[in-house]
Amino acid sequence: MTEGTTTNTNKTLEEAAVDFFGNKLEDYSNILKEEKAFNIHCGREFAKQQIIADNLNIEKNDLDKKATTILNKNDELLDQVKQQADLLRKNEARKTELYEQTLHNNKVIHQEQQNIVDCEIKIPNLQTELDLKVKIQKQLTDDEVQLQKDLSDLHKKQNELEETSRIIAEELRKTEEVLNAEIAVRDACERRIKELREQMDQIEDELKKTEKEIDELKEKQRNLEREKKNLEKQIEQLNTNIQKLENILQDKINKIARLEKEIQECQERINTLNQEIEKLRHDIEANNIKIEKAKQELATAEAHLEQLDTARKALELERRELEKTIRRLEDEQNENQNKLNRLQQKLNTIEDLLRTCEINIQQLEQKQKQQQYEIKKLEDERLRQDENLTKLTSECNELQEKKETAKQERQIAETDHKEAERTLVQLKRQEREQQLQYDKAVNEEKRFKSQLDAALLEETQAKNELDSAISKLNSLEPMEDLWSGVAAVATSIIGSIALPFLGGIAESKKREVERARAAVDKARDKYEQKKARATEKKEQHEAAQHHVIECKTQHANTEKELIAHTLIAAQKKVQFLKCKSNAEQLVVQHQEAARAQKKAETELRMTDTKLQQAQTQLSTITSDLNRAQQEKTTYGNQIDSLKANVEDLQSTITQHQRVIDDQHDAAKTNQAELEKITHDYQHQKLNVLKMKGMDIYI
Structure with missing residues (x-):
């Protein structure tokens, strides 16, 4: 998030710098273009001064571009300084956290030891990374290993972090000094430009605004430093921050060296430009004397120009x-010519018509004879077609009656x-359903048979268990009676003294007899249940056998x-196909007869239509004729x-042409005089413009 904010701030500063210097460079370029336009009218001698001014303009643009580049690099350095300050704050926060962990180390020593073991596992990978980049990072990694092994070395690590913070602060101070030097160089450039052209006052005002913005940026930087403590808890890992810090410091040192070299070159270029500007000022003072003399000659030339202009305007009128x-x-x-052409x-059109x-x-007379012949031919054809249609209609009616009879039979x-x-x-x-029922009954009979076999087997097993x-x-x-007597003797006073173990044996035998009776009762109940189930399955199997016989029948x-x-x-299908074939044949015959009838009717209608059309065409041809x-x-x-009418209009055109020719002759005479006056006017105007151009330029 910090890097994204820094990048956006950098872009904003760059855009502000480009807008500021871009507008001023455009104004300055317009001024140089006006000077170049004035120098064109001053001849060969003033052309040399124009070349100098153009070179000065190019150098000034280069200087402005370099100044813009320096400001952009300065903004980048400010962003890097801010990043370094953020990293420093994160390191300090991490240092505070480590110190707090040291205070609580006695209470959570077991947890800290586990953390040391975890960190020792990560140390080899971190050391490999740091060895590939910078040697100094290896020392920091070794310090970190020692910190993880022995918490007492935390104070030494804190001192190293304080030294790193001091280095960062020193680099920040150097960066601010470079920034101030760049601002001083830019102010010097603006003062030189102001001496060259008074119009650059606005540029100086804008520079002051820029300085104010830079002061505001510095104030924001100080505010960011004051907010350092609020951002302390954003650190995540000390090793990553230290590595980034060392890389950024090294890049910043390289950029500062390149920036100092560019500033030195820019200062040398500014000194050269100052010498050329001083030389140009002396040339301008010499030209002012020439301007006064040119103004007097200009007044005389303008008076003569007005006289020529008045004469020219009269001839133009x-x-x-x-x-x-x-x-x-x-x-x-x-x-008139258009009228003649139209006539x-x-x-010609009427003659063509x-x-x-x-x-x-x-053609109409020929068509009339041909059409009369066609009408006679069509009347004979109509009579023949009418007789044929009567015959086909009779045949079609007979086939229609036969077709209807065949349709009914079909x-x-x-x-x-x-x-x-x-x-x-x-x-x-029904056969498929009964087959399914039969198969189902057979399967049901088999299922009951297997159940009956299982029930009989269980009955036999239960009977064996009962036996x-x-x-x-x-x-x-x-x-049982013997063991009961033994138990009675054993429980008496004498028996309990003489034969105590016989009582236990007798009791055990009595319980064994009772368990045997209970087992007999349980086996008898199980046998009765299995017997009843076997009887039930036998009845179901007999019913299933009877159902199989019924389904099979x-x-x-x-x-x-x-x-x-x-x-x-x-047989019914054969009879139907025979009737269908007969009906279809009659339908085809009737369709053919109907088609022949319709064809004859169509031909008759067509002949009637053709006859009517021929008669209509004959009437039309007669009317057209x-x-x-x-x-x-x-x-x-x-x-x-x-x-x-054409002869009369041709005579009028001839007379009118003679009048036009007379007007053209008068116009040619006027044009010759106008060209002479215009030539004198242009020549005099050119002289006046040259005088004005030299005067303005000087």
């Missing part, structure tokens, strides 16, 4: 009047065929019915009238 008259006469002549064009009309009359056969197909589809679907439990109980029951009956109906459906003969008479009358 006369010329404009003659030109107006000539233009008016020429416009009238052009208008001639119209005459007359020739076209005569040709048209011949519909009946189609209905029977569809019904048979529908019944066949139902039987096939085993009964056998065990039978083996234990005969000894239904499926066999449906298959027989399906085979019989398949034969019936095939009569109209063409009338137009021929009209065109002849118009041609005679136009020829008379």
Whole structure:
């Protein structure tokens, strides 16, 4: 974030410097351009001074560009100083944090030792990075390793950071001194420019504003330094900050060296420019004397110029009047000529129309005879087509009756065929459903059979377990009374003293008999349950077997019915196809007959249409022939009238041309006098301008 802010500040300062010096350079360039325009009128001797002024202008622009470059570099140095100050603040913050960690070291020694181990793991990578860049960084890395190993070395590291801060502060002071030196150089340049041209006062004011802005920037810099403590907590890693700080310091030292060299070269150039400006001032004073003499000659030349100008304006006024008259006469002549051209064009057009009309009359007479022949031919063709249409209509009606009968037979056969197909589809679907039911019943029977087998097996196992439990109980029951007596004796006073262990054995045997009885009861209950389940599964299996037999019988009956109906459906399909083929043939025959009938009707209508068109065309041709003969008479009358008008207009044009020629002669005489006066006027004006130009320049 700090680097982005510094870059934006740098760009702002550069743009302000370019705007400031760019505007002033443009004003100064305009002044030099005016001087160059004045020098053009002063002849060969003053041209040398103009060359000197141009060179001075180029050098001044170069000086301004260098000054701008110096200011830009200065801004960059300020930004770098700000970055170094930020890094210093971050280092100080890190130093404070390390000191606070030292105070709490006794309480959190275990945690600090773990941190030392973590840092020691990172140290090799950091040392590799630092060795590749600068030797001094290696020392800092070694100090860091020692700091991680022994916290008591923190004070030594703090002293090193203070030394680094002092170096940064010293570099900041040097940078400010360079900045002040650059400002002094810029002020010296402005004072030299002011002595050369008084118009550069505005530039000096702008420079003062720039100095004020620089002071404000310095104040902002001091404010940033005062805000150092508020930014202390932004540091992240001491090693990275120290590395960046060393690199920036090295770059800054190199840039300061280059900047001092450029400032020295700029100062030498300014001294050279001052000498040339002093020489130019002496040349200007010598030219002022020449200007006074030129002013007197200028007044005499201007008086003569006014006299020539008055004579020239009078001749120009006369010329404009003659030109107006000539233009008016020429416009009238052009208008008459246009009228003549239009009349001639119209005459030619009517003559063409007359020739076209005569040709048209011949063509119309020929068409009239040909059209009468076509009408007779079409009437005979219409009579023949009418007889053919009557015959085709009779045949088409007979085929229509046969087609309708065949359609009815086809519909009946189609209905029977569809019904048979529908019944066949139902039987096939019924057969598939019954097959599925049969397969399902077989699977169900198999499933119940497997369940029955499993139930019988479980019943047999339960029966064996019951028999085993009964056998065990039978083996234990005969000894039950004996062990009861032993237990009674053992519990008496004498037995408890004499045979205490027999009581325990007797009790154990009694519990074993009771467990055997419980096992028999449990096995009997389990056997009854398994027996009941086996009986239930046997009944389900018998029902499933009966269902399989029923499904198999239904499926066999449906298959027989399906085979019989398949034969019936095939017969119905053959009958339907036969009727369909017959109906289609009759439809095709009827369509062909209908097409022939329609074709005959179309041909008859076309013949009627052609006959009507031929009769209409005959009427049109007769009308056109009569109209063409009338137009021929009209065109002849118009041609005679136009020829008379053309002759009259040609006579008027000839007379008008003679008047125009007289006006042209007068205009030529006026032009010759005007050219002479204008030549004298231009020559005198050139002399006056040369005098004025020399006077202004000097």
